[in-house]
Amino acid sequence: MAGDQAGKTAFIGVGVMGETILAGLLRSGRPVGDFIVGVRRQERGDELATKYGVTVLPNLDAAASADTVVLGMKPQDLAGALQEIAPVLRPGQLLVSLAAGITTAFIETHVPGGVAVVRVMPNTPALVDEGMHALSAGSHCDEAHLVEAEGLLGATGKVVRIAEKLQNAATAVSGSGPAYIFYVVEAMIDAGVMLGLPRPLATELAVQTLYGSATMLRETQQHPTILREQVTSPGGTTAAALRYLEDHKVKAAFLSAMEACRDRAQQLAADS
Ligand SMILES: NC(=O)C1=CN([C@@H]2O[C@H](COP(=O)(O)OP(=O)(O)OC[C@H]3O[C@@H](n4cnc5c(N)ncnc54)[C@H](O)[C@@H]3O)[C@@H](O)[C@H]2O)C=CC1
Numbered sequence: 001m002a003g004d005q006a007g008k009t010a011f012i013g014v015g016v017m018g019e020t021i022l023a024g025l026l027r028s029g030r031p032v033g034d035f036i037v038g039v040r041r042q043e044r045g046d047e048l049a050t051k052y053g054v055t056v057l058p059n060l061d062a063a064a065s066a067d068t069v070v071l072g073m074k075p076q077d078l079a080g081a082l083q084e085i086a087p088v089l090r091p092g093q094l095l096v097s098l099a100a101g102i103t104t105a106f107i108e109t110h111v112p113g114g115v116a117v118v119r120v121m122p123n124t125p126a127l128v129d130e131g132m133h134a135l136s137a138g139s140h141c142d143e144a145h146l147v148e149a150e151g152l153l154g155a156t157g158k159v160v161r162i163a164e165k166l167q168n169a170a171t172a173v174s175g176s177g178p179a180y181i182f183y184v185v186e187a188m189i190d191a192g193v194m195l196g197l198p199r200p201l202a203t204e205l206a207v208q209t210l211y212g213s214a215t216m217l218r219e220t221q222q223h224p225t226i227l228r229e230q231v232t233s234p235g236g237t238t239a240a241a242l243r244y245l246e247d248h249k250v251k252a253a254f255l256s257a258m259e260a261c262r263d264r265a266q267q268l269a270a271d272s
């Protein structure tokens with residue numbers, strides 16, 4: 001690692017997830033001069049430069065100017081971006097891919113030999129430093145590359161290392177997971193409104209219930225079944241509600257939904 005690129009990280013493809021991780025790194029105190037951004041649309045570059053004071057460069061210059069390149073485009077756009085930057089990539093450089101489904105082996109076939117690849121499944125609670133990021137090493141990664149990737153992701157939440165064969169399952173649980181939770185909260189708010197609560201009150205009750213329940217799970221470390229049983233009085237209100245969820249096979253629906261999520265990740269890889 002030498003020259004002007006030493007220690008620098010380029011973010012190429014800065015949408016929802018890329019910006020969330022970049023903003024978290026800056027929030028954590030990392031100097032803005034450590035980062036470079038490569039974007040597809042000039043207006044987006046201007047927006048990021050104004051908002052964060054970050055240097056915006058053409059993709060090729062961004063990749064050439066950094067030791068680490070975070071790839072934050074959609075899986076369908078990844079191969080094109082790799083072809084674009086491959087001429088300036090060098091052995092030992094680190095690529096961190098956020099793309100759902102896409103394997104490190106696929107990325108390695110699009111870049112020069114010896115480029116290290118880390119595949120990450122992040123999630124959007126990183127916006128409030130409560131992200132869950134699962135990462136896996138490609139074949140040219142050493143410990144220093146993994147530690148570097150953990151440092152980048154760790155600014156916005158928890159990081160775990162997992163075997164790459166588990167990445168699509170992790171996508172089904174934590175990557176897409178926030179969407180299921182928001183969907184359930186949406187349903188609870190709508191139901192509260194149907195039962196006569198003003199919408200702001202229904203929202204406050206539902207959101208605080210989610211927050212309190214999540215905090216209980218984390219802090220007590222008890223199994224969700226135990227915590228659910230504590231709420232469920234014999235012959236009481238909760239049992240009446242849970243019976244409907246069982247009748248409507250909500251648990252089975254989650255199993256199928258998350259299988260579909262895993263399968264879609266596999267399909268994204270097959271289509272690339
Ligand atoms: N949004 C989420 O909750 C999560 C997203 N991911 C993954 O993160 C990646 C990004 O997802 P989002 O941020 O939601 O997408 P997004 O559509 O918000 O952002 C992608 C950005 O990449 C830019 N882009 C595309 N091709 C480019 C190129 N060649 N050069 C420079 N910029 C380029 C687009 O203009 C856009 O700004 C995806 O691969 C997705 O699978 C992973 C976990 C969670």
Ligand SMILES: O=C(O)[C@@H]1CCC=N1
Nearest residue numbers: 099100171175176177
């Ligand atoms: O929906 C998607 O494809 C991305 C990957 C995980 C969460 N969002």
